[in-house]
Amino acid sequence: MKLIKLDAIDSTNDFLKGISAQQDPENFTVVTAENQTKGKGQMGAVWNSEVGKNLIMSVLVKDFLIEINEIFNLNIAVSLAVITTLKKNNIPDLSIKWPNDILSANKKISGILIENSIKSDGSIHSIVGLGLNVNQTNFEGLPKASSLAVITGQELDKEELLSAIVTQLKANVIEIKHNPASLRQQFVDCLYKKDIPMPFMNQKEEKFMGIIQGISPIGKLQVLLEDDTISEFDIKEIQMLY
Structure with missing residues (x-):
């Protein structure tokens, strides 16, 4: 795993996209930053993080x-x-609030943003952006957010978490190629408020x-409605009120 550490950057996703466009970096190249000034979430939402406290x-x-049409498989793997x-x-x-927020109880601790590009040879390159609240403890004005430090009462090592996540991602990418049904079912079983x-x-x-x-x-999210029909919803077509 090639690791590029930055002190501050507007967006680690944008930085890695720039490298990918100009060079041919090795698979699972990782960019981290202590401070991200223009962190992004789904559909243009802003991801704010306290400097030096979290895994970006x-x-x-x-x-x-x-x-x-296989793009969501990567979302599952991540x-x-x-x-x-x-x-x-x-x-x-732990649960997954569809499509890609990670919750502990009903508090968001992580968000994922995957951006895909199709190369001239038809191959698909994906940039997986991940924000994980690790050691931040001040969430004033963010009542639905928390961190690993708040939950466990102790600070955690960000680099150990990074290494473990990438190692597991590599394993999941292999697994979902050969047995997609298994990981897909695990994802469904983790869905927040399922059933x-x-x-x-x-x-x-x-x-x-x-x-x-x-x-x-x-x-797409499959929801059973009051008339006993099942409807499918894409990102931002539906919002859970909780």
Whole structure:
């Protein structure tokens, strides 16, 4: 694993994309930063992190995705790599709030952003951005956020966590190539509030009740509605109210 450490950068994803465009870096090259000034989340959301306290990283994954409709498989591999690593560090009540927030109980501790590009030869290169709240303890104005330090009462080693996550990601990438059904089921089993009636809101800000059933082959959220039909929702088409 090639590791590039930066003190400060606007975005580790953008930095790694720049390297990937100009060179041919080795697979699973990792960029980390102590401070990220323009961290991004899904659909342009902002990811804020206290300087030096958290794990901010981006990983290059190539030679994995063959078809564009397999993209969600990488999301599964990454999410489960984080879950597995955190379980080994005794973080309780872990779940995945679809599509890619990691929660402990009902508090967000990690967010994932995957950006894909199709090269001229048809290959797909993916930049996996991960923010993990490790040693930050001040979450003023962020009532739904927490960190590993808050949860465990002690500081954790960011580099050990990074190494463990990347090692598990490599294993998951191999596993999902050969046995996608197994990891997909593990992902579904980890879904936050699965099989529990929950209020949701759609893009028109209409509220409704639904029960999360699972995910479609391309990663859409499958929700059982009150009329006993199952609808599929893409990212940002639905919001869970909790």
